Amino acid sequence: MDAAGLGIGDDHPPRIMGVLNVSAESPYDPSVYDDPGEAAAYVDEELIGEGADIVDVGLESANKDLDVLSAEQELDRLDTAVETLESTSGDAVWSIETRYHEVADEAISRGFDMVNDICGFADPEMPRVCREHDVAVSKMASPPDLERPGAIEDVDDIYEALSMNGVTDKTILDPAFGGWSAEKTHEDDRETFHRLREFRGYGRPLLVSINRKSFLRTIAGRSTEEALPVSLAATSMAVERGAHVIRTHDVAETRDAALVGAEFARNRYSDRGSDGVAAEELDVTTVREAERHLDRIGAADAAQGDRGVADSAVVRTYELSGLGDPAVGALRAATAGPDAPAAAFALGDPNRGRSETTASAADGGDGATVDAPAGGRRGLLIGTPAAVSAVRDDVSGVSSDLDAVLGDIARHGS
Numbered sequence: 001m002d003a004a005g006l007g008i009g010d011d012h013p014p015r016i017m018g019v020l021n022v023s024a025e026s027p028y029d030p031s032v033y034d035d036p037g038e039a040a041a042y043v044d045e046e047l048i049g050e051g052a053d054i055v056d057v058g059l060e061s062a063n064k065d066l067d068v069l070s071a072e073q074e075l076d077r078l079d080t081a082v083e084t085l086e087s088t089s090g091d092a093v094w095s096i097e098t099r100y101h102e103v104a105d106e107a108i109s110r111g112f113d114m115v116n117d118i119c120g121f122a123d124p125e126m127p128r129v130c131r132e133h134d135v136a137v138s139k140m141a142s143p144p145d146l147e148r149p150g151a152i153e154d155v156d157d158i159y160e161a162l163s164m165n166g167v168t169d170k171t172i173l174d175p176a177f178g179g180w181s182a183e184k185t186h187e188d189d190r191e192t193f194h195r196l197r198e199f200r201g202y203g204r205p206l207l208v209s210i211n212r213k214s215f216l217r218t219i220a221g222r223s224t225e226e227a228l229p230v231s232l233a234a235t236s237m238a239v240e241r242g243a244h245v246i247r248t249h250d251v252a253e254t255r256d257a258a259l260v261g262a263e264f265a266r267n268r269y270s271d272r273g274s275d276g277v278a279a280e281e282l283d284v285t286t287v288r289e290a291e292r293h294l295d296r297i298g299a300a301d302a303a304q305g306d307r308g309v310a311d312s313a314v315v316r317t318y319e320l321s322g323l324g325d326p327a328v329g330a331l332r333a334a335t336a337g338p339d340a341p342a343a344a345f346a347l348g349d350p351n352r353g354r355s356e357t358t359a360s361a362a363d364g365g366d367g368a369t370v371d372a373p374a375g376g377r378r379g380l381l382i383g384t385p386a387a388v389s390a391v392r393d394d395v396s397g398v399s400s401d402l403d404a405v406l407g408d409i410a411r412h413g414s
Contacts, residue, residue: 001136001169001172001204001205002136003054003093003114003135003170003172004093004113004114004135006053006054006093008136008172008244008245010244010268010270012244013258013259013262014243014244014245014258014259014261015054015245015246016051016052016053016054016245016246016254016255016258017052017053017054017055017095017245017246017248018043018046018048018050018052018054018055018092018248018249018251019031019047019056019058019247019248019249020039020042020043020047020055020056020057020058021033021058022034022039022057022059022077022080022081022084023059023060023077031249033084034080037087039080039087040088043055043084043090043092044088044089047092047251048090048092049090050251050252050255051251051252051255052092053092053093054092054114055088055092055093055094055095056095056096056097056247057081057084057085057094057097058097059074059077059078059096059097059103060073060074060077068146068147071100071102071103074100074103075102075106078096078103078106078107078110081096081107082107082110082112085111086111093113093114093136094112094114095112095113095114095116095138096108096112096114096115096116097116097118099117099118099119099123099126099146099149100123100126100146101125101126101128101129104117104126104129104130105129105133108129108133108135109133112135113135113136114135114136114138115129115130115135115137115138116140117138117140118142118149118150119142119145119146119148119149120139120140120141120149120161120162120164120176121139121166122143122144122145122164122165123146126165127165127166127167127171130168131169134170135170136170136171136172137168137170138171138172138173138174138207139162139167139172139174140175141158141159141161141162141173141174141175141176142161142164142176143161144164148181150178150180150181151180151181151183151184152180152181153185154188155188155191155192155195158175158192159198159199159201159292162199167202167204171204172204172207172245173199173202173205173206173207174206174208174209175192175196175199175206175208176192177193177208177209177210177213178213178214178215179214186214186215186218189215193210193215193234193237193238195286196208196241196243197241197242197285197286197289198286198288198289198292199242200242200282200283200289200292201289201291201292201295201296202292202296205244206242206244207245208238208245208246209247209248210231210234210235210238210246211231211246211247211248211250211254212224212227212228212249212250213231216234217230228250228253231248231250231254232250232256232257235248235254235257235258235261236257236258236264237261239258239262239265240262240265242283246258268280268282268283269281285314286314287310287311287313287314287385288310289313290309290310290313290314294309308386311384311385311386311389312384312386313384314384314385315382315383315384316383316384316388318381318382318388318409319379319380320378320379320380320381320402321378322376323377323378323379323402324376324377324399326398326399327376327395327398327399327402328347328377328379330394330398330399330402331345331379331395332345332347333394334390334391334394335381335383335391341383341386341388341390341391341394342383342384342386343381343382343383343384343388343390343391344380344381344382344383345379345381345382345391346379346380346382347377347378347379348378348380350377385410388406388409388410392407392409392410
C-alpha cells in the first residue's frame with residue numbers, strides 16, 4: 001500500500017509512526033507541545049531525526065476519563081498542528097489523529113498526508129473523505145460510537161468492528177491495544193496480541209500501538225517510565241507476527257526492535273505472476289487464522305461453517321513418549337495404508353538419546369546390551385489437526401493414557 005509515497009506492507013521495512021500531541025491533557029508529557037516552534041524542533045530531532053517514517057499528530061487525549069472534544073474544538077487546535085508541519089525540515093508522512101471527517105478533510109486540505117481514525121469509521125463519512133483525497137487511513141477497531149474509541153473486549157468482536165462501514169483501498173487496520181474501557185482487561189489485550197496474525201486475514205497492512213502499554217508493563221511489574229524494554233520485546237514479536245506500522249513515543253529504540261523482528265520473520269514465498277497467475281504464501285499458523293483468510297476470499301467452506309479446509313491448513317508435530325507395544329501398533333496401523341488420514345507416525349530408536357554410550361566388544365568394550373528407556377517408546381505424530389483427530393478416533397480404546405493425551409491434543413490443535 002502507498003501512503004503519500006511511503007510503501008507499507010510485506011514488501012517494505014516496518015514503518016515507525018512517531019507521536020506528537022498538541023493536547024495539554026495528554027498523559028505522556030514528553031510528546032506534548034502547544035508551541036509550533038518547539039513542536040517542530042521535537043519532530044525534527046526526536047521523531048524524524050531518530051527514524052520516524054510517519055508523524056502522528058493528536059489533537060486531543062484519548063483518555064477515557066476525559067470529555068470528548070467536538071469536531072469544532074478539534075478544528076480550533078488544528079492551527080498548531082499545521083504550523084508545526086510547515087515549520088519542520090525533515091521528510092515524513094504526516095498523519096492527523098481524529099474521529100471526525102470534517103477535521104480529516106480540513107487537515108488533508110492543509111497539508112496532512114494521512115488519517116488515523118481512532119473510532120474506526122464510526123463517522124460514516126470518514127471513508128468517503130479519505131477516498132476523495134486518495135490518502136491512507138489507519139482504522140482502529142471501535143464500537144459504532146464517536147465517544148467510545150476502542151472499547152471492545154472480545155477478540156472476535158474486535159475483528160468484526162474492523163468491518164464497520166467498510167474499508168478504502170488505502171486502509172491500515174489497528175486492533176486497538178490498551179485500556180480503552182473499564183471492562184477491557186490485560187488478558188483481553190494479551191489474547192489480541194497472541195492472535196495478531198488473524199488480523200492479516202483482511203489482507204490489509206496492520207498497525208499496532210503497544211508502546212509502554214499496561215498489558216505489557218504488568219508482565220514484568222514495571223512502571224510507565226521503566227517499561228521501554230517490555231515494549232521493545234513486544235515490538236519485535238509484533239513485527240514477526242505481521243505488523244507493518246508501529247506507533248511509538250520511543251522512535252529510535254522501537255525502530256531497532258522492529259528491524260530485528262523483520263530480520264527474523266519467516267521468509268514466505270511470493271510470486272506476483274507476470275503472466276496472470278500469482279501465488280503468495282500466507283502467514284497461517286492456526287486453524288482460526290486459516291478461517292479468516294477463507295472468509296476474506298468468500299470460500300464456500302467458510303460461508304457454510306465447514307472447518308474441513310481450515311483444519312487442513314496447518315501441520316502439527318507432537319512427540320509422544322511412554323508408548324507401549326499396543327499403542328505403537330495402533331498408531332502405525334492408523335497412519336498406514338491408502339485410506340489412512342494425512343498423518344504420519346515415526347517410531348524412535350530406543351538407543352537414541354542415552355546418557356552414556358557403551359562401546360561394542362570390537363571397540364574394546366564389554367558389548368553389553370542396552371535396554372529401551374524405561375517407560376516405553378518414543379515417536380513423532382505429524383499431521384493436520386483434522387488428521388490427528390482422525391488418528392485419535394482410530395486408536396481409541398487401545399490405551400487410556402494415549403486416549404487422554406490425544407484428546408488433549410485435539411482440543412489444543414486449533
